[in-house]
Amino acid sequence: MSIRHFFSKPLVVLGIAVLIFIAFHIFRPQTETIQLREKVWRVEVREVHHRTLSPAVLLYARVESSRTARMHSALNADVTEIAVREGDRITSNQTLVRLDDRDSRLELRLQEAMLREIKAEIQTENQRYKKDKLNLQHEKNRRHLSRQALDRLKRLSKKNFASQVRLDEARDTLEANTLAVHDRQFSLDNYEHRTAKLDARLAQSESERDIAALNLERCHITAPFDGRVTEVFVAPGMRMQPGEPLLEIYDTEGLELRARIPHSYLPSVRAALREAYAMQATATVDDVAIRATLVRLSAEIPENYGSIDGFFQVSRGAEVLEPGRRLNLNLSLRSQEQVISVPFDAIHGTDRLYKLEEGRMRQVTVSRVGELNGEVLIRSTDLMEGDFIILTPLPNAMDGLKVTAMY
Known part of the structure; x- marks a missing residue:
């Protein structure tokens, strides 16, 4: 049997393939298993010590x-002098602005003259009252004498010793004297009414005089307190109307x-x-x-x-x-008990930091009570004396992250 014929059989080819696969599996290079190690982050820590501190x-x-004053004109008058400028320091009662006071002086003189006139009328009325009291008694005496004269003439007339003409004249004299007494009494009775009217005119005149004097004073604007000038709104020669601003001070x-x-x-x-x-x-x-x-x-x-x-x-x-x-x-702030001082970098967000616990980061919620010497003062029931706070601001900080402390 030839070699070519031998390898042409399917079973032989399949067996050779199996042998090759087994050989590759047995003699393949062995790869080592890579074990991943958890990274340990080095962090700076600080031991917790509760203290009594005064936070800031x-x-x-x-x-x-709280006391800013805008000075206004109270009169129709021209500005004659500006004694201060913006930014000047001023003292109480110092002259700030002067207004033309000629009209105010004339008005004051007029009111003072009217006041003197009313006072003279009151004095005249008082003298008249004294005279009326004295004259009333004289008028009563004359009336009494007239009545006695009339009575005598009546008795003589009955005896035909007095004429009717003399009797009529005596009656006229008595009537005239009686009327004079009544007029004098009426004048005395109305004395209080006349003086009350004069007193009212006097009070009105005094008020008008005081207003004129006040307007004269208002031509001289002075500082009500020690302060500074913040702004000047006018210049000499300007015509001011009541209520228009002159300057502002504080x-x-x-x-x-x-x-x-x-x-x-x-x-x-x-x-x-x-x-x-x-x-x-x-x-x-x-x-x-x-x-x-x-x-x-x-x-x-x-x-x-x-x-x-x-x-x-x-x-x-x-x-x-x-x-x-x-x-x-x-x-x-007031002194706070049981507070802890930590750097600002140790705080994550507004109310979180991490402490070191069994080689890992543990999140703790804190409350701020203030600042002191460039650090933040905190308080937390989860931080005990002797715990270690992680100070290093890790970008991947999270609960459970493995760390090691750098003491």
């Missing part, structure tokens, strides 16, 4: 003045700092205000130390804001502050 909060404040003693306080700190802040605890805040402006005290909170919270406005009274450094200036303000 960084606020962004704006300088405002009181340097009334400067306040307005800053938004986050809601998370409001319980502590409100408790301090209720207990009259002075919460101090500090800042630095132009190398000058600023000190202020929180005095009140705003009465409303703006919509969609997670904060409320607090107002700080400046007690030091007000001379370098101007309304509108913005500054960083450090508010010192």
